[in-house]
Amino acid sequence: MIVKDAVCPFCGCLCDDIEVEVEGNRVVAVANACELGTTKFMCEERLKGPILRDGDGWKEITYDEAIRYAADTLLSAERPLLYGWSGTHGEAQCVGVHMAELIRGVIDNTSSVCHGPSILAIQEVGHPGCTLGVVKNRADLVIYWGSNPIDAHPRHLSRYTRYADGFFLENAFRDRKVIVVDIRRTQTANIADEFVQIKPGGDYAVLSALRAIVQGKTETIPRTVAGVTREQLVRVANLCKGAKFGAVYFGVGLTMTRGKYKNIRNAIELVSELSRHTKFTISAMRGHYNVYGSNEVNTWMTGYPFGIDFSRGIAFYNPGETTAVDILARKECDAALIVGSDPAAHFPRRCLEHLADIPVIQIDPYPNATTAFCNVQIPVAVTGIDAVGTAYRMDGVPIRTRRVLSTDYPSDEEVLLRMYTLMQGAR
Amino acid sequence: MKVTLAMKPGPRSFIPIEAESIVPKNFLAGTDLAVWRGNRELRLDEVFSVSVEGDADRPEDVEVVLSGDDTFRLKRVGEYMDGGKITVLGDIGMHCGNFMSGGTIEIHGNADGWLGREMTGGTILCRGDVADYCASGYRGGRKGMKGGSVEVFGRAGDFLAESIAGGTVTVHGDAGDMAGAEMHGGTLIVHGDCRRPAANMKTGSCYVYGTAQGMLPTFAKNGTVQHEGRTLIHFTGDIANRGKGNLFVKGYKYLD
Numbered sequence: 001m002i003v004k005d006a007v008c009p010f011c012g013c014l015c016d017d018i019e020v021e022v023e024g025n026r027v028v029a030v031a032n033a034c035e036l037g038t039t040k041f042m043c044e045e046r047l048k049g050p051i052l053r054d055g056d057g058w059k060e061i062t063y064d065e066a067i068r069y070a071a072d073t074l075l076s077a078e079r080p081l082l083y084g085w086s087g088t089h090g091e092a093q094c095v096g097v098h099m100a101e102l103i104r105g106v107i108d109n110t111s112s113v114c115h116g117p118s119i120l121a122i123q124e125v126g127h128p129g130c131t132l133g134v135v136k137n138r139a140d141l142v143i144y145w146g147s148n149p150i151d152a153h154p155r156h157l158s159r160y161t162r163y164a165d166g167f168f169l170e171n172a173f174r175d176r177k178v179i180v181v182d183i184r185r186t187q188t189a190n191i192a193d194e195f196v197q198i199k200p201g202g203d204y205a206v207l208s209a210l211r212a213i214v215q216g217k218t219e220t221i222p223r224t225v226a227g228v229t230r231e232q233l234v235r236v237a238n239l240c241k242g243a244k245f246g247a248v249y250f251g252v253g254l255t256m257t258r259g260k261y262k263n264i265r266n267a268i269e270l271v272s273e274l275s276r277h278t279k280f281t282i283s284a285m286r287g288h289y290n291v292y293g294s295n296e297v298n299t300w301m302t303g304y305p306f307g308i309d310f311s312r313g314i315a316f317y318n319p320g321e322t323t324a325v326d327i328l329a330r331k332e333c334d335a336a337l338i339v340g341s342d343p344a345a346h347f348p349r350r351c352l353e354h355l356a357d358i359p360v361i362q363i364d365p366y367p368n369a370t371t372a373f374c375n376v377q378i379p380v381a382v383t384g385i386d387a388v389g390t391a392y393r394m395d396g397v398p399i400r401t402r403r404v405l406s407t408d409y410p411s412d413e414e415v416l417l418r419m420y421t422l423m424q425g426a427r
Numbered sequence: 428m429k430v431t432l433a434m435k436p437g438p439r440s441f442i443p444i445e446a447e448s449i450v451p452k453n454f455l456a457g458t459d460l461a462v463w464r465g466n467r468e469l470r471l472d473e474v475f476s477v478s479v480e481g482d483a484d485r486p487e488d489v490e491v492v493l494s495g496d497d498t499f500r501l502k503r504v505g506e507y508m509d510g511g512k513i514t515v516l517g518d519i520g521m522h523c524g525n526f527m528s529g530g531t532i533e534i535h536g537n538a539d540g541w542l543g544r545e546m547t548g549g550t551i552l553c554r555g556d557v558a559d560y561c562a563s564g565y566r567g568g569r570k571g572m573k574g575g576s577v578e579v580f581g582r583a584g585d586f587l588a589e590s591i592a593g594g595t596v597t598v599h600g601d602a603g604d605m606a607g608a609e610m611h612g613g614t615l616i617v618h619g620d621c622r623r624p625a626a627n628m629k630t631g632s633c634y635v636y637g638t639a640q641g642m643l644p645t646f647a648k649n650g651t652v653q654h655e656g657r658t659l660i661h662f663t664g665d666i667a668n669r670g671k672g673n674l675f676v677k678g679y680k681y682l683d
Contacts (some may be wrong), residue, residue: 017678018508079442104466125566202640202682205628208645211667220666224683236670262605262626271625312445313467318566320540320559321521331441334465386533 003075004041007401008037009384011153012286012394013132020404027385029406034154040385041404047050047379048364051165056356066378067415070337070361071422073215073375077359079311080105084322086291087340088363089389092412093290093297096339099420100427106309106333109294110287110341112323113226115253118284119295119305120319121264127272130157131395132245137166138279141243143179145310146253147285148204150187156249162191177239181206196236201258202226207266213237214273241277248282255284269408286394288341293392328354331355338362339412363415376423381409391411428483430454433474434495443520447503451511451530453487454479455506464659484504486510493517499539505532508549521558526630527575546594555579559603559618562596563589570612572596588615591622591631604641610672628672630664635676642679643667 020041021029030038053057061069074080079312082100082392085093086109100107107236111119135142140275142161147154157163162178169175180192181203189195190350198206209225210216214237221230248271249420254263267282273278286292295305302308307324320326326342327333329353335358345368356375360373365382381387384401386409392398433451448460448471456477467502475495483489489511493504499518515523518536525541530549532614542561557579561587564571564650570588577644578597585603588596592612597612601619611629620637636657646664652675653659657673 078467120566199682204623204639205553205644205682208626208643208665210646215669220645220647222644222681222683226682259623260605262608266627266667312463313466318541326491326615332443334442 003404004377005402006041006404007384007391007399008033008287009382009391009401010034010037010040010042011289013156013159014289014393014401015155015393016399017160019078019180019191024406025405025407029086036154043366044192044369046409047367047377050376050378053375061262061376063378063410063415063418066361066376068420068422069376070378070417071426073359073361074099074103074105074333074337075426077103077105077333077422079327079333080335080337081324081327081333082107082337083343084112084339084341085109085294087289087383088412089290089383089387089391089396090293090297091389092339092416093294093303093412095416095420097266097298097301099416099423100308101302101313101315101421102303102423104310104313106307106311106322106324106327107298107326108322108327109291109298109308110306111291111295112319113254113256113325114252114287115318116306116323117261117286118264120248120261121268124261124265125268125272125406128268128275128281129283129395135247136160136164136280138168139166139243139247140175141177141179141318142237142329143158143181143240143246143248144192144285145181145248145250146183146255147249147251148182148250148253150184150191150363152287153285157188157191157219159190161247161249174175175325177363178217179236179239194232194236194239195250196228196232199227201253202228203257203263204259204266207263207270209233210237210240211266211270211273214241214270214277229272238272240280243278243280246274246278246280248280249285251285252287254385283395288392292394292396293398294393296398305309325351328352329422331357334358337366338359338370339365339416342368342370344371344373363412365409378415379411381407381411381417383412387411387413408422428454428489430458430489430491431478431480431481432471432493433478434475434489434493434494434497434501435473437488443498443502444469444500445503446474446501447506447525448502449491449493449513450506450508451491451505451513452486452509453491454491455483476617490514493519498536501645502539505530508532516557524549527551530551540584542574543575543577545573546575547573547610548594549670550575551577553577553579553581556600557583557587559584559588560589560590561598562594570611572637582619583617587617587621590614591615601637606635607631624676625672626665627668627669627675628674630640630672632673633675634659635674638678638680639674639676640680642676644681646674 019031180189181196302315307322309322360374443654446462470493506525538556542616562572570592573593582600583602587606602621625633645667646662662674
């Protein structure tokens, strides 16, 4: 059987034109997806059932036992941390927020270690963004800044920018200019019309210089800024001002380098400056397939996009204080629930040392680095493969994922709802 | 009146204690106050040994002294303080002196992040180092500190006096990255070095008596000035933000 128009649950592109061939309840072939998406669809290394740490080993337990353990552990905690959420669907994320409020914990998602700074900047100066479709059909200039889509979002270029013909661009490859700004010559830089190589940590200075040049204040700018010549900066500024429609896409190369959200704020203010001359937009290259959804769900339910502390019964938000890395590094939580994420693969050692000291429950289909730190792992269905659910594309468009397999695994939402029901009974 | 709050020794824990009730004026009505450890509400005397000497009719006559090994766990001490004095005989946690409008807070150790956030008046003295966002604003806020003074005798972290709109911040040691970012009023003085001072500033005055590392390219040089016996280079900017602020530095180095 071939399932058409499946949605790829890997990156923020949420490609919705995937064809999945299924035989005997196994995925045997995937068409249209990139290598990353294909690997996720074909992965079969999943846990068979819940496991509980037992001395140096593991023992199998039932879903009921695992869910009871999780509910009891989180209920007894003084400051439980509920982290992850970008690898699951919006319906499960809703239950997570309700749960955090009930047990008065802290709920945070992976954006605190990827595009959280983008959100902080947007809170300061707004977001002149647009959907991917608008860029595909209108943009004659695209800038990738601190982002390498060939490796991280492989179909972004073919579906929306470099190779995607649009309504107003009959030959995108010829008519659309691509500028890449990065600290090293990446694969994406190799297919760009202009490559701007910045010294590490120099993004903010280059953005400030471009803003000044766009305003006509070139004479103040030194001969080189963070390794970029003034001549190249002027050329880039002129390319931007001469475009009919420009789009900036930035990645963690900008959000997670020195200055963090100030880099993004500066990029947004550059786009605002350019919009005095032409039409320009800016958007984030979101990583996990539903990290945007987690921000959406959190915001409509609590007013804040991530790092929400319910300790006092009301939502309090302060990234740097109420975000997972900071809480773990400071040893400020006494239990953790990890959902659809793998912090052990990404967090600093200091955080993992505390994770090893407290009870940890993980809800995830696959064994991963965090498995080594958890007391209980509860395997679930994979959204977009054997569970349906809503995810938000990197441009904020909600897309309903499809089920391509039928398995006995419960979805994240089902497991979390059972846990939440137990907690409600206890409270 | 002198109120002494000595933290009781207990099992080693790092869960923060939110103690916005520790403000001099609250003790005029007694010590029946509450603090929060994580999601648990506790009476003040469950966390501290409380002793009171003398009495007072107004906040200005109340001094609160905090001591113990774990004072670094206390957050929001002195929030909305409008008079009196708080002395911390050790380190203090985040958000000490949030929104304070009067009185004095003296910290003998180090202060964690957001010391004096959005304060409008009063004085904060920190004998040790301060972490990030000292005298800054809140996330997404347009104004940080609007009045009063903060003096730090050690070093400061990143985003010192971010969005400062009034008052004076003085750091006797070095400061971190982005000191005075989005500044639009007030005065910031860093006796040591710092990185990328006054980024995106609109107005206000920023003095760096050491070297401004990673100096931003969008400040226009205006010669030198004499300032308290020092010769400083005068810049105006941030021109990227159409700013007309004043940045004075002893030395500077571009990331070229």
